[in-house]
Amino acid sequence: MRNNNEIRHGRHCFFLMHVHLVFVTKYRRGVFTKEVIDDLREVFKSVCTDFEAELVEFDGEDDHVHLLVNYPPKVSVSILVNSLKGVSSRMIRKKNYPSVQRKLWGGALWSPSYFAGSCGGAPIAVIRQYIEQQQTPH
Template sequence: MTDATEIRHGRYCVFNLHIHLVFVTKYRRGVFTGEVLADLRGIFAAVCEDFSAELVEFDGEDDHVHLLVNYPPRVSVSALVNSLKGVSSRMIRKKNYPSIRKKLWGGALWSPSYFAGSCGGAPISIIRQYIEQQQTPD
């Protein structure tokens, strides 16, 4: 994993985009064990790699997970989230964990909603001040 302040380069851009994602299990059921969370870490890292993104940090509790993802500007956050949730749900259900099978029925592991918060960089007030202080030509 790279340093969170490392600037990445694309063909036509330079970027440092991070997003904090939180996914909650369906019905907020406590179904995750340490083993399931370890599997989720690997699944999320592989999906991020497919998007040329990087899973910087991952952890969770029995009913939700937190991800910190460094992603390129060409990636839509909603497309990334859709893939992360869809692939992880399929893979975890395929492994047939008893804790999940007992508490969740049907085909869904995740609640349809999620939290996404941009993070990193300077606070909004500092950026606003910087922009206001630009020397506009006459």
């Protein structure tokens, strides 16, 4: 894995974009074990690779998970989230984990809501100050 602060580039742009995602299980049920979390990590890595993104960090507890994803600007966060949640739900349900089967019914693993926060780079106050100090032409 490369340095997480390495600026990436596309054909016409340079970028360094990270998003912090939090997914919660349906009904906030505690269904995750270490084995499920380990499988989720592999599924999330695979989905990120499909989007030319990188799963920088991942972990969770029994009822939610946190992801830190480095992604290119051509990727919509909402579409990335939809794929991450959809693929992981199908894969985890296909493996028939007893903890998941016992506490969740129907086809849903995740709550429909999620948290997404942009992160990394300089704080907003520093960027704002930098922009304010630009020399406007007379």
